[in-house]
Amino acid sequence: MRTTLAWGALMGLWTGMASAAEDAGTVRARSEPARGYCERVRGTSRSEAALELAPEVFASIGAVNAGDAQGGSDQMPLGTPKLRLTAGLGYDFVGIYRGDKLRLRAEAECRRYQALAALQGALDQGSRLGEAAALEARARALATSLPRAETLVTALREELRDGGATLEELNAVQVRLDRLRALARETEQAQARIALEPALAEGTDLGALISTFESADDQVEALSGTLRRARAWRLSVRGGYDKVFDVAQDVPLFGQLTLGYNLGSLWQGRANAQAREGRRQETRDAVDGAPRQVRQLLGELRITEQAERARLGEVSALVSDLEGQLREVERLETRQVRRFRDYLLLELARLQAEQAYLDAHLRTLQTLLKGVGS
Known part of the structure; x- marks a missing residue:
């Protein structure tokens, strides 16, 4: 019961924070020239972060071998198949980190697009600028x-x-x-x-505007690399109800803490650095x-x-x-x-x-x- 209340409080807190962030984002977007784009990337990031921040509900049913072995032959199963029901909650704590990086990447994408929109406006005016x-x-x-x-x-x-x-x-x-x-x-x-x-906003410094665009674009790639590396980690807790029918169990509950690491992450650092440097060159030197x-x-x-x-x-x-x-x-x-x-x-x-x-x-x-x- 206490576990249920704790999860309920956590979800309520997350819902309130997400709602407040959504309201603040909406207020900011109304005054931005790239309102539609910013609304889209923020909404997309909230949708993806919702799956990272929320717990997982799971359930499974099947047959397992249980009991004492029947006979001494190697051809015999370990025990008589029994029906098993498992249900509970799981939570990956690394999802909190990934959800925060998704939000930061959306804000960086919004800043990049705002700077790009201003730069495009300057290009549209051309020699008439100013x-x-x-x-x-x-x-x-x-x-x-x-x-x-x-x-x-x-x-x-x-x-x-x-x-x-x-x-x-x-x-x-x-x-x-x-x-x-x-x-x-x-x-x-x-x-x-x-x-x-x-x-173009009065007092705009085009040199600073280019720097803002390139900085935001670089931050988008850096955060994307961070998210790729974060997928290599898993720190999860799972617990719930585990019942094997026709088998005596004092407490049909279970709990499990799992720490996982994908060894492929050892090679991600150099690849992410290559991607980041390549993006910088692409942004700076793209003909169009x-x-x-x-x-x-x-x-x-x-x-x-x-x-x-x-x-x-x-x-x-x-x-x-x-x-x-x-x-x-x-x-x-x-x-x-x-x-x-x-x-x-x-x-x-x-x-x-x-x-x-x-x-x-x-x-x-x-x-x-x-x-x-x-």
């Missing part, structure tokens, strides 16, 4: 300068009607305004296209693997960063020069100076939009590349 913040900065700059440019052109049209401006002057300003409008449309379209793609493709993308982004850094220096110098010229011409009131001022304002608006784009894009690229050597 451009979202830059486009937003350009859009803000244009949103500030376009209304002023529109007002300037409207005022110039009124001057043309009054004879204060020429058609050539109006056309020159309108061409510059049209460039600003086209840039604004291109920016809006690029933002709409990026919005359709999976977003995301880590290799992302490393190539990082090289391209490094080239882009260097080019845009140089361009930002050039644009910043032009902006400073135009702002200086604008301050000078605003002190003068002649008609020709006002036209030159209008040209400067529109050209300055375009350069400031480019400057905002380059500055924001460089900051994003520096974050993406901070874990990668120059």
Whole structure:
């Protein structure tokens, strides 16, 4: 009776722990990009661990030779066949270890897939990676300068009607305004296209993301090797009812403790090490693997960063020069100076939009590349 109560308490405790782990896993999965995959591997691991952690119920019935030998001939059986019934519980304590490793492997597989999903998202964006913040900065700059440019052109049209401006002057300003409008449309379209793609979390370091993927992938193989070695061991206890009918038995119960070890495990260590190293090389060097493709993308982004850094220096110098010229011409009131001022304002608006784009894009690229050597 006490044995039954003990097993009942153990099973109740396991059920409660499994339920709590399931609830926690469900809460985590709801906020993860790889929710479906993580739910599947966690559910699979719980299913496999349930068989490892739970006791075994067994029963058998058959005939055995029992009693004293009948006659002295070697051809005679040991005794008269008797009916035997055996039933009870068995438990392999190594299953606790295997069940825990199954759970850890599922979590490692989930982390690996999350990192892989992020890497694949980066590959999908390709050279546009990190451009979202830059486009937003350009859009803000244009949103500030376009209304002023529109007002300037409207005022110039009124001057043309009054004879204060020429058609050539109006056309020159309108061409510059049209460039600003086209840039604004291109920016809006690029933002709409990026919005359709999976977003990479802000502040993501691609180098660290690759390391996370490779570390989780290595942990999956290490835990798989541990599980393979654990299958060589068995530490089990079995007990229950053992009745041989028509034979006097004082207590028809039995108990047995068994320790087993498969000698094949002596050769598993080297094989597991080979499998682990092979998996590392496969993950790193696979032609169609995301880590290799992302490393190539990082090289391209490094080239882009260097080019845009140089361009930002050039644009910043032009902006400073135009702002200086604008301050000078605003002190003068002649008609020709006002036209030159209008040209400067529109050209300055375009350069400031480019400057905002380059500055924001460089900051994003520096974050993406901070874990990668120059």
